[in-house]
Amino acid sequence: MRVGFIGLGIMGLPMAGHIAAAGHVLFAHSRSGVPPRLLDAGATACASPADVARQADAIILMLPDTPDVEAVLFGTDGVADGLAAGRMVIDMSSISPLATREFAQRIEAAGCAFVDAPVSGGEVGAKSASLTIMAGGTDDGFARAEPLLRLMGRTITHVGPCGAGQTAKVANQIIVALTIEAVAEALVFAAKAGADPARVREALMGGFASSRVLEVHGQRMIDRAFEPGFRIGLHQKDLELALSGARQLGVSLPNTASCQSLFNACIAASGRDWDHSALVRALERLAAHELS
Structure with missing residues (x-):
């Protein structure tokens, strides 16, 4: 699969590494740049979130807070600007459940799936791919996202509709x-x-x-x-x-x-x-x- 990953901090970098190690084609973006070790693993650096969305079938976000997710999704050169119908957004950040429901509606209106999948387990869990992942989304959306989530986590639960994971x-x-x-x-x-x-x-x-x-x-x-x-x-x-x-x-x-x-x-x-x-x-x- 062609997978995008946006947000390469303490948690995001090792999580993206697991995606690349599994053989997926990885397109990455971070405000601080894509680290060399991820590029060495085969990732392609993208200039903007929109560029990631143009290249990838599934776009994963791992960002600090609700305003960061909103800006990456819907700001200038945001993910929404690059989406085509049929693609999927997986937000693994920890943000507001109420805002998540609104974001999901806007992404779904563009003909794409949205899954919120925040994690627990910290840096250790991110590095060892043993995160606990709590997912919200439709049954179909979760089924599409689950193979990617399995590369990063050990305990993965579909809690309910969008926002339930958050x-x-x-x-x-x-x-x-x-x-x-x-x-x-x-x-x-x-x-x-x-x-x-x-x-x-x-x-x-x-x-x-x-x-x-x-x-x-x-x-x-x-x-x-x-x-x-x-x-x-x-x-x-x-x-x-x-x-x-x-x-x-x-x-x-x-x-x-x-x-x-x-x-x-x-x-x-x-x-x-x-x-x-x-x-x-x-x-x-x-x-x-x-x-x-």
């Missing part, structure tokens, strides 16, 4: 944020009480409190390994999607709001590009005590 991703980000906060709070409490947080983490890994977040991000907190995997600024964006959606739905998300406040405190301390496990730093400041 709704599932927002729910995922609520759970991840609250679990990071719980792990950070527990380890700060343990350290302040005089216990070794590394040994506390080890003990908890054998009990009901065990989780992937405790395993991976608990270790990051102890090791002070805050180079991103997944940036605080992006998780803050995802929680804002949750909170804005909750306002529209009349739903209260009190603990999500609390986590967002802690992310805001990290960003105020120049931590936008820290890994989201660095939320522990905000709690350490409140406790006047660091884990190590």
Whole structure:
């Protein structure tokens, strides 16, 4: 298949690499340029999103936020300018479910399929092609997209119509944020009480409190390994999607709001590009005590 890929950041670059490695003809575009290693793998660099859409049968997006997706799809020289009927757009960004439904309607009006397929698993999952992918779209659209999604992910679920994938991703980000906060709070409490947080983490890994977040991000907190995997600024964006959606739905998300406040405190301390496990730093400041 002739596949386009737009957005070659921490996640997008390895994901595009899996597409190329599977033998598909890859057309790529990124604001910062197409990295040499992707060109060496056979990708063709395109000058604009519209150029990608003219060349490819399926166009995959992996972009930071809702305005970025809107600009790439519908801005000057955007994907919509290059689409022909029968093509497919797969948006793997994490953006607003409501905006996704609108984008899908506009793409479908051009005679093309639209699938929203946000991911969970971070940089590690992107590199190992083990991402969890939550997809929204018609049955036919999902069936067309699934072979490509299988090249990048391990657990792939068709959640429902367009926008349902993004709704599932927002729910995922609520759970991840609250679990990071719980792990950070527990380890700060343990350290302040005089216990070794590394040994506390080890003990908890054998009990009901065990989780992937405790395993991976608990270790990051102890090791002070805050180079991103997944940036605080992006998780803050995802929680804002949750909170804005909750306002529209009349739903209260009190603990999500609390986590967002802690992310805001990290960003105020120049931590936008820290890994989201660095939320522990905000709690350490409140406790006047660091884990190590």
